[in-house]
Amino acid sequence: MKELVQVTVKGNNEIAENAFLLSFPRNFNFTAGQVIGITLAKAEEPRLYSIASGAQQDEVWILYTIKTDGLLTPQLARVKAGDTIFITKPFGNFICREEKAVWIATGTGIAPFASMFFSGQHQNKVLIQGNRTKDGLYFSEHFSKQMESNYQPCCSREKRPDCFHGRVTDYLNTLENIDTRITYYLCGSAEMVVDVRDLLIEKGVPFNNIIAEIFF
């Protein structure tokens, strides 16, 4: 069992339907893209969550959705400011620094890229973010303001003037030429990661230029 540290929750707010942003004071260093384990009881196996806040921020943010039949998230959604939770140390290698790259995320898979963005690592990057509705494009107002045309939101179930209508794979299919020399970072469900990886490989991106983090 990993070492667990108790922290006091600062906030736990529903930021979109079924999606919450949990926050607590940062008392450790981490690299954007890393995860921590969270549990409400020491006896229960911690679930993994990507840190969504920047590496220099005073607060740690965790973006999560409720799995209605899940063990942790229905209980986590009831946690209030002042309650205590247990966390592990940060770990993981889903890390992207200064290099030119494309970030592709769906759902809560945006969390590691949000952390990279809030850590100031969005220069040289293109971010493609997908969800069914605009509501689920978490942090999109920050991305569109600072990344401008390097930010491409995609909504598959909602038509909006500021979003591509379709999935991230549909958007990638509209691109005639994609840069096959740079690295593509993917984060989200296994289904999305497999579909996007197949498509990129078909378009000529070498397997080794595709780095993925799957939220299972």
Ligand SMILES: Cc1cc2nc3c(=O)[nH]c(=O)nc-3n(C[C@H](O)[C@H](O)[C@H](O)COP(=O)(O)OP(=O)(O)OC[C@H]3O[C@@H](n4cnc5c(N)ncnc54)[C@H](O)[C@@H]3O)c2cc1C
């Ligand atoms: C590297 C990584 C990073 C992640 N980051 C995030 C993040 O930033 N935000 C986020 O929301 N999630 C993230 N996740 C997912 C997260 O770890 C949890 O899996 C998720 O929040 C559900 O937790 P839970 O305890 O509520 O559900 P769980 O109890 O873990 O159940 C999840 C699902 O699996 C099913 N299930 C559980 N046990 C079994 C079983 N024995 N057999 C079959 N099905 C079963 C449940 O019915 C449910 O549908 C990440 C996962 C990984 C691996």
